[in-house]
Amino acid sequence: MRLSRYFLPTLKETPSDAQIVSHKLMLRAGLIKQEAAGIYAWLPLGLKVLKKIEQIVREEMNRAGAVEILMPTLQLADLWRESGRYDDYGQEMLRITDRHKRDLLYGPTAEEVVTDIFRAFVRSYRDLPMNLYNIQWKFRDEVRPRFGVMRGREFLMKDAYSFDIDEASARKAYNRMFVAYLNLFERMGLKAVPMRADTGPIGGDLSHEFIILADTGESQVFCHKDLVEMGAPGPDVDWDNLEGHVEKRTALYAATEEMHDQARFERETSTDQRLSARGIEVGHIFYFGEKYSRPMKAMITGPDGVERPAQMGSYGVGVSRLLGAIIEASHDDKGIIWPESVAPFDLALINLRPGDEACDAACEKAYAALQAAGRDVLYDETDDRPGAKFARTELVGIPWSMVVGPKGLAEGNVELRNRRTGETSTAAFDSVLDGLIKG
RNA sequence: CGGGGCGUAGCGCAGCCUGGUAGCGCAUCUGCUUUGGGAGCAGAGGGUCGCAAGUUCGAAUCUUGCCGCCCCGACCA
CATH class of the missing domain: 3.40.50.800 (Anticodon-binding domain)
Structure with missing residues (x-):
């Protein structure tokens, strides 16, 4: 690309709206332009990086056995009424009415839609396990968007959904995503640490947030030092037997502020092993069993001839947020330092x-x-x-x-x-x- | 949603308190010079001062309402 014919509007001065370094640099380097609070237009250079990140996520999802689909941004409110979330979700859900007075919403996530797709076609355990993902724009009407693309209202997200016949199989699906996430973040030059996350009413140990460490991170995190330098397993693993890789990384202490237990932290780590830092959440994986499949009747017949709700999990990566996160983790006083894998130009x-x-x-x-x-x-x-x-x-x-x-x-x-x-x-x-x- | 702040040229800002011809830097355009770390000189263009109403002879400036954006907190990928 000849620069004279390209569109690269860089700024010498920082727009006054920006506060954190990644936001300032994204504006100055001509990656994005704000259109409204938490809503951005992607300029050529920003779009190139966004596409590269998206492609890495796609490749690693495919490698882990997930299958790509594309679900709509606008969803029917009726589906959300089935799951009971239409009334629960609150003001963050952008509600829209069409000319026929049908209630629609701009999807903040897609559990209902993917469950609807699944139940329309899948009946037998023979079709499982299945993992469907899409990379699509989402909207959450945050009360207070901030930090540029790190916490926008409109954001690009990869969300994957696993369907299994029982919990043991669901756990394997979970582990595949766990390892895929380690691999994909490493490909972007990030050191992501999986940390135990709140499982809410479901309970159990199957929810992790993937956190990258950066001084400007939004939340305080605590973990064993070794986790930070532990590399990803890489693509050449036995995708059906990942317990070892997962256990190795979940055995050591790692928790975000909300889940932090100082006494346990001190019990399980020695003073020189303790790391307390700021972190940015770039991924979240979650097993939630029958939460949607039961009310929405996504039923599977098992080998025993008994029909039961599918065991589901969901796995998110904040694709647009990753641009901000990567910049937070990789910049100097002159500007952005892109890892080669996501750089807009070689x-x-x-x-x-x-x-x-x-x-x-x-x-x-x-x-x-x-x-x-x-x-x-x-x-x-x-x-x-x-x-x-x-x-x-x-x-x-x-x-x-x-x-x-x-x-x-x-x-x-x-x-x-x-x-x-x-x-x-x-x-x-x-x-x-x-x-x-x-x- | 509570608290605070800010809307003046494309960007960064001054002017507002104390009403009286709208300014500075960067950017843009023209010319000349310059050419290894965001060039110099000369000239030029660009604004219904967020919107609306009010007070006044006169409003960027004072008053009220609305809109937008940012920050702190509560909340989230």
């Missing part, structure tokens, strides 16, 4: 002197070669001054920059810069180009 090609024959020729050659190699390049051929180009590239957080200037080029050299480390190396044009082409 690299920036900076022409320091457009109009200079040698610079133009070298840049065009590099641009063509990199594109041919499948690299997504942002080619800065604007006539801004070098300082402005560097500052902008750093602000938007592109992982690598190839800098082509007249002085270096006279020697046949160009520069390669790493956004995260700030390291700069000068080398021959061809060798830098080869290195970037090979990745």
Whole structure:
């Protein structure tokens, strides 16, 4: 992409509405534009990152055996009356009436819809286990939206729903999501720690929030230090036998503020193992059994010929929130530092002197070669001054920059810069180009 | 939903207390110069001061109502 033909409205000054660093940077780097409280338009660069995050989530869901569907944003109130939640949900649910005076709502979640889909087609235990997910815009009319996309009213969420014949099988479904979450957050360069969450009236031990640690996190969290550095199991696991991976990570103490038990924390960890930090919730998995399947009559016939409600669980990832969370966890005073897996461009090609024959020729050659190699390049051929180009590239957080200037080029050299480390190396044009082409 | 704050050019702000021709920086446009860390000089364009009503000879400024946005708290992916 040639920058002069792209749409990248960066801001030198921070809009006064923004308070936390990720929100400020998202506005300054031209990722989003606020349209109303908690409602944002996604500009080209923000959209690219959003799509990359979405794709990682999709790939890891598929790997874990979930199947993608797409459910509507507008839902029938009648379904929610069946589950009993229409009246329970309160003011956070945006209620809408159509021209026929039918009560609709903009879905804040999709348990009712997915249960309705399930019960329409599935009757037998032979069709189970099943896990259906979708990545869709949700709306919760928060009283007080804040922190940019971290707590908007409209947000993109991946929500998966598992259906099983019994609790033992449901537990396996839960474990698959547990491991899938560890894997997908790691792919985004995040260290996510699963923490015991409130299971509400259902009870049991099957609910975890996935928390990433960041100084500006919304809640206080407490956990065993080792959990933070424990890597994800990775894709090559036995997806039917994940108990070991899950137990290893749930054995150590980890709790959010609401679930925290200081006495137990001190009992189960030594002083030097204790970590108390701020955290951002980026995922939540939950087993809730028959909560929806029973009132909505999503019944399954088992091998014994007996009909019983499906055992269900739901698994959410805040896709749009993740942009904010990643930035909170990865930035410096110059701007965003995108992990390569979610970066909007693989690299920036900076022409320091457009109009200079040698610079133009070298840049065009590099641009063509990199594109041919499948690299997504942002080619800065604007006539801004070098300082402005560097500052902008750093602000938007592109992982690598190839800098082509007249002085270096006279020697046949160009520069390669790493956004995260700030390291700069000068080398021959061809060798830098080869290195970037090979990745 | 309780408490607080703010709406003045695209962005950041001053002016308001004490009513009298709407300003500054950045950005934008033109010209010249400049070209390895958000350039310099000269010039230009851009505002029914959130909306409405009221007070007044006269309202960005005072009064009332409404709308929007932000912050703290309670609540949530």
